Amino acid sequence: MRTGFRLIVACVAWSSLLAAQAAVKGRKLTAEDYYRIKTVGGAQMSPSGAWVAFTVSTRMEEDNTTAVETYVVRSDGSSLPRKIQHEGKDVASPRWTDDNLLEYSLNARTNSAVSIPGGEGLADASPAQRGAGPAGAGGGLWKVAVDTSSATPVKSDPRPQGVLSPDGQWLASAKDKPRTVVPPTYASDFEKRAAEHFKGRQFDWMRFQQDGQNFPTPDPRLRPVAEVAITPAAGGVSKDLTSLGMRPASLAWHPNGRTIAFTADEHWNIEQSYPNPSVYTVTTDGKVERLTKDGYVWSSLAYSPDGAWLLSERTFGTDMIIQQKIGHGGSDDLILWPTVGGAPVNLTEKWDLEPNAPRWSPDGKFIVFTAEKGGTTHLFRVAPRAGAPIEQVTQGERRLGGITFDKAMTKVSYTVGMFEAPAEVWVANIDGTGEKTLTHMMDDVVAEIGFSKPDRLKWKSLDGTEIEGWLTYPYGFDRARGPYPLILVNHGGPHSAVGYAFTFKNQYFAANGYFVFETNFRSSTGYGDAFKWATWGAWGNKDGQDVISGIDQVIKTYPIDPARVATIGHSYGGFMTNWLIVTYPERFAAAASGAGISNWLSDYGNADIFVTKETEFLGAPWQEQGIQHMVAQSPLTHAGRVRTPTLFISGEADQRVPYEEVEQMYFALRRQGVPAKMIQYAGQPHGISGHWNNVHRMLNELKWFDTYMKKT
Numbered sequence: 001m002r003t004g005f006r007l008i009v010a011c012v013a014w015s016s017l018l019a020a021q022a023a024v025k026g027r028k029l030t031a032e033d034y035y036r037i038k039t040v041g042g043a044q045m046s047p048s049g050a051w052v053a054f055t056v057s058t059r060m061e062e063d064n065t066t067a068v069e070t071y072v073v074r075s076d077g078s079s080l081p082r083k084i085q086h087e088g089k090d091v092a093s094p095r096w097t098d099d100n101l102l103e104y105s106l107n108a109r110t111n112s113a114v115s116i117p118g119g120e121g122l123a124d125a126s127p128a129q130r131g132a133g134p135a136g137a138g139g140g141l142w143k144v145a146v147d148t149s150s151a152t153p154v155k156s157d158p159r160p161q162g163v164l165s166p167d168g169q170w171l172a173s174a175k176d177k178p179r180t181v182v183p184p185t186y187a188s189d190f191e192k193r194a195a196e197h198f199k200g201r202q203f204d205w206m207r208f209q210q211d212g213q214n215f216p217t218p219d220p221r222l223r224p225v226a227e228v229a230i231t232p233a234a235g236g237v238s239k240d241l242t243s244l245g246m247r248p249a250s251l252a253w254h255p256n257g258r259t260i261a262f263t264a265d266e267h268w269n270i271e272q273s274y275p276n277p278s279v280y281t282v283t284t285d286g287k288v289e290r291l292t293k294d295g296y297v298w299s300s301l302a303y304s305p306d307g308a309w310l311l312s313e314r315t316f317g318t319d320m321i322i323q324q325k326i327g328h329g330g331s332d333d334l335i336l337w338p339t340v341g342g343a344p345v346n347l348t349e350k351w352d353l354e355p356n357a358p359r360w361s362p363d364g365k366f367i368v369f370t371a372e373k374g375g376t377t378h379l380f381r382v383a384p385r386a387g388a389p390i391e392q393v394t395q396g397e398r399r400l401g402g403i404t405f406d407k408a409m410t411k412v413s414y415t416v417g418m419f420e421a422p423a424e425v426w427v428a429n430i431d432g433t434g435e436k437t438l439t440h441m442m443d444d445v446v447a448e449i450g451f452s453k454p455d456r457l458k459w460k461s462l463d464g465t466e467i468e469g470w471l472t473y474p475y476g477f478d479r480a481r482g483p484y485p486l487i488l489v490n491h492g493g494p495h496s497a498v499g500y501a502f503t504f505k506n507q508y509f510a511a512n513g514y515f516v517f518e519t520n521f522r523s524s525t526g527y528g529d530a531f532k533w534a535t536w537g538a539w540g541n542k543d544g545q546d547v548i549s550g551i552d553q554v555i556k557t558y559p560i561d562p563a564r565v566a567t568i569g570h571s572y573g574g575f576m577t578n579w580l581i582v583t584y585p586e587r588f589a590a591a592a593s594g595a596g597i598s599n600w601l602s603d604y605g606n607a608d609i610f611v612t613k614e615t616e617f618l619g620a621p622w623q624e625q626g627i628q629h630m631v632a633q634s635p636l637t638h639a640g641r642v643r644t645p646t647l648f649i650s651g652e653a654d655q656r657v658p659y660e661e662v663e664q665m666y667f668a669l670r671r672q673g674v675p676a677k678m679i680q681y682a683g684q685p686h687g688i689s690g691h692w693n694n695v696h697r698m699l700n701e702l703k704w705f706d707t708y709m710k711k712t
Contacts, residue, residue: 026450028475029511033449034504034695035061040441041402043425045413046096049075049406051146052413053084053094053102054425056441059691065109066691068092072102072146073438075411075427081439086142086151101143103154113683113690160231160238163251163260168233170284172260174248175229175238179222206271210608211656212685221269223247228262228282241282249277250299254339255307259283263298274318274611279310279337291337295320300357303339305364309384310337313358321615328533329495329615334358334367336384345386352528355380361409361430368393368430370403372526374468375456375499379403379412379432393432397456399500405430413438417501419470420453421446450475452510454518459553461522461546465531469519469550470498471558475511482559485589485709486515488551490569490576494523494539495532505698512702513710515560521546521576536616539633540579547576548584563589564709568701570594570649571657571686578635578665581644590708592701594649595657595686598639598665600630606658639668645675647704649697651684677704 035058042055056069069090073081084091090108097103141154162173186192201216208216226247231238242248246264253260263277279291279298291310292298300313316330332354336345347367348355358369366381377400379393394400399417410430415423422442428435454470461467474484487509491498498518506516520527521543522534535543555562567588569577574596581591597603601621604613613619617633619626631637646669650662659680669676679700681688688697 026446026448029449029451029507031508031695031699034508034691034698035059037422037445037504038441040423040425040439041415042094043402043404043413043415044094044096045075045404045406045411045427046100046102047098047407048100049408049411050100051075051096051102052425052427052438053096054081054415054439055092055094059112060109061691064112064690064692066112068108068110070094070104070108071439073425075406075413075438077427077436077438081441082146084144084146091142097143100145102146103141103143105141113693160235162231163253164233165230165253166255166257170230170257171233172228172230172251172253173238174226174251174262175240176224176226179224207608209655211654212687213655215653215655221271223269228260230260230284241284241286242280242288244280244288248280250301252301252303252310254303255305257284261301261303261310263301276317276319279312295323302358302360304360304384305362308339310339311335311358311360311367311384312337313355318611318615328529328536331529334369334382345384347382347384347388348390351390352530354525357403362407368405368409370400372497372499374526375399375470375497375520376526377401377417377499379414393430394428394435395432397500400426417499419472419500419502419506420451422502450511451507452477452516454516457550457553459550461542461549463542463545465522465534465542465546467519467521467546467550468527469517471554472506472510472516472518474513474515479559483561483564484513484515484559485564485566485705486517486551486554486560487705488547488565488567488580489516489518490547490567490573490580491518491520491524492569492571492573493525494521494535494543494572494576495525497524497526499526505701508698509702509705512706514705515554515558517550517554519547519550537618537629539616540576540583541633543576544579544583547580548587551587566590566592566705566709568592568594569596570688571596574649574657574662575635577646579633581642581646582635582638583641585641585643588644590705591644591646592649592704593646593662593665594688594697595651595654595662596635596648596665597657597661598636598668599634599661601627601634602664603657603661604630606660608655636664636668639665640672642669642672642674645704645708646677647701648676648678649688649701650678650680651686651688652680652682653684654686656686675708 039057044053051072052075053072058067060067070084071081086106091104092108093105095103142151143154144151160171162171164171203216205219207220210217225245227240228242228248229238229240247268248262248264250263251260259281261281264280265275265277267273277298278293282288295317297315297317298312302311312335314333314335334347334355353371355369355371358367360367366383368381371380380390381393382388382390400414403414405412412430413427416426417423424437425439426437452473452475454472457469457471458466497520509516522531523543525532565588567577567580574593577591577593578596578598581588604610604621617626617629621627621630648662648666650659666676666678681693
C-alpha cells in the first residue's frame with residue numbers, strides 16, 4: 001500500500017515538474033523587493049453591505065516604518081477601489097460605524113519594530129524611526145460618508161462604554177471598583193532614603209514577566225475587582241448588579257433585556273492557578289446564577305436572537321488537565337445552553353476541528369464560525385440543534401482572513417491568502433455563492449516578478465500517519481540543472497500550522513536557487529485533536545519523524561541533492577531545528593535556529609510560558625516525570641552529536657525563549673569546533689520585528705546557507 005502511495009505522489013510531482021519548467025514568467029525576486037511588495041489587509045464590510053474598506057501597507061526602508069493607505073471599494077465590484085485621504089494625506093485604522101460612516105485616524109505611519117524599554121535599538125531612535133510619520137500621530141479620529149467624502153471630526157464621547165441592551169436603553173460593563181492603595185511605611189528616615197536611592201527592580205509575584213512587556217510586569221494580584229454594572233445609555237448613574245469580587249468578561253444580553261450572561265474566574269487573583277472562567281447569569285434586579293463549575297474554560301457567550309439558547313465556547317482548563325493527568329489538551333467545542341430547561345448541546349462533539357469566532361446569524365438559523373482545515377482556513381456554519389451537520393461554506397485550497405459580514409449577514413468579505421501571490425480582497429454571499437475578487441492591488445507586482453508556486457504533497461510518516469506539506473520550486477527551475485539544494489522550514493507553535501499565505505522569505509530562498517519545503521508535522525492544528533496532541537510528552541519525536549519522512553519522499557521524487565539539505569525555523573521551529581541537528585546530524589548541511597529552546601530545565605523558570613512544561617512535559621523540573629522528559633527532550637543533552645554548521649538568532653529582550661537558551665546551544669557547538677554564529681537583535685522580544693531586522697536576518701540566513709550548500 002505504501003508503494004502505491006509513492007507512485008501516485010511521484011506521478012503528480014513529475015507532471016508538476018514538467019509544468020514548472022514551461023511556466024516560468026517574470027524576473028527573479030530580489031531582496032530590494034521586500035520594500036516594494038505591499039500588504040492588503042484589514043478588509044471590513046460596511047453594515048449596509050454596500051462597501052468594503054481595506055488597507056494597503058508599504059514597508060519604508062528610510063525610517064523603518066510602515067506607511068498605511070486606506071481604500072474603499074463597492075462590494076458588487078462595480079467600481080475600482082478609491083483611496084480615502086484627509087486633506088491630501090493618507091489615513092489609517094478604518095472602522096465602520098453603525099450608521100455606515102467610515103471612521104479613521106490620521107496616523108498613517110506605524111513603527112515596524114517593537115522594542116522593549118531598557119534594550120538598545122529603536123527604543124533610543126529618533127521620532128521618525130519610532131513611527132511619527134508625515135501624517136502625524138494624534139489629530140483625533142474622523143469619519144466620512146464615503147459616497148460624499150464629507151469628513152467630520154469624531155468628538156470624544158463622555159458617555160459610558162459597554163454592551164448595549166436590545167432596547168438601546170442600557171449599557172452593561174465590567175466596572176472596576178476602587179482599590180485602597182497602602183503607601184509604603186518606613187522604620188526611619190534613613191530607611192526611607194535608602195529606598196529612594198535604590199536603582200533596580202524588585203518583585204514578589206510569580207508571573208513577573210511577559211514577552212514584549214516591560215520587566216517586571218505589573219503584579220496581577222493588584223488588578224481591581226470588577227462587577228457587572230448597567231448604566232443608562234444616555235448617561236447617568238451606574239448600578240452594580242453583582243458583588244462577586246471577580247473580574248467579569250464576555251458580557252451578553254438576553255434579547256428580553258432582563259438577563260446578562262458573563263464569564264468570571266473565582267480564582268482570578270490566585271497566582272498559582274491557571275485561568276478557569278465559568279459561566280454566570282445575572283438579572284437586572286441582581287439575581288446571580290452560576291451555570292458551570294467543571295474545570296473547563298468558557299468564553300464567546302452570545303444569546304440566540306429568540307433567546308432560547310446561550311452559545312458558548314468550551315476548552316479544557318489547564319488545572320483540570322494537570323490534576324486529572326488527562327494526557328492531552330482536549331477539544332475546542334461550541335456548547336448551547338437552553339435558557340428554559342433541558343440539557344446543554346455540544347454542536348461540535350463529533351467534529352474534529354477547532355471553531356473560532358462563533359456568531360449567530362440574525363435569523364437564528366445558523367451559528368457561523370471559521371476553522372483551520374489542513375493548510376486552509378474557511379467559513380463554516382451549523383444549525384442550533386443536536387446532531388446538526390457542520391457545513392463548510394467556502395471552498396478551495398486557500399486561507400481566508402479578516403472575515404467580516406454586513407449587518408444582515410447576507411454578504412461576507414475577506415482576504416484570500418496564497419503561497420505564490422500577496423493577498424487580495426474578496427467578497428461572496430453568505431452561503432459562499434457569487435464569490436468575486438474586489439481588488440487587484442498586486443497585479444503589477446505579480447506580472448513583473450516570477451514567484452514560485454508550490455506542490456501540495458501528502459506522505460506517510462514512519463508509523464503510517466498521513467502528513468501534509470508544500471514544496472516550493474527554485475526560480476527558473478530546470479530539471480537538467482539539478483540536483484538542487486533544499487531548505488526545510490519548520491513552523492512555530494507547535495500548535496499552529498503553515499498554509500496558503502504569501503511568505504517573502506520563502507520566495508526569496510526559492511529565487512536564489514533553493515527548493516523550500518514546509519510541513520505540518522504532528523502537533524499542528526487543522527488535522528484533528530489526536531494529531532494536535534500526538535507529541536504530548538515527547539516534543540520532537542513524532543514530529544521530527546514526520547519531517548524526516550517528508551524529506552525522504554521529496555528527495556526520491558524531485559531532483560534534490562541529499563547532501564545539501566538545510567533546516568530553519570523560529571520559536572518552536574527553532575527548537576525543531578535544534579532537535580533535528582542533534583537527532584539526525586548526518587542529514588543537514590546547514591541550519592538556522594531562531595529563538596529555539598535548548599534546555600527545558602532552565603527554560604521553565606526563565607520563560608513566560610511555564611504551562612507547556614507542566615502539561616506537555618508531564619511535570620515541573622522538581623517532579624520525576626518532568627525531570628525525565630525535560631532532560632530527554634532538551635537538544636543540549638544531545639549536543640555532542642551535532643556536526644551541522646548553525647546560525648543562531650535571538651532577540652535581546654526575548655522572555656518567551658530567553659537569550660540564554662540560544663546561547664547555551666551556540667556555546668555547545670563552538671566548544672566542539674562546529675561552525676556556529678550568533679546574531680542578537682537589540683531591544684527585540686520573541687517575535688523579532690522591524691523591516692531593517694527582517695532584511696538583515698534574511699540576507700544573513702541566505703549567506704549562511706550559500707556558504708555551506710552552494711556548489712563552488
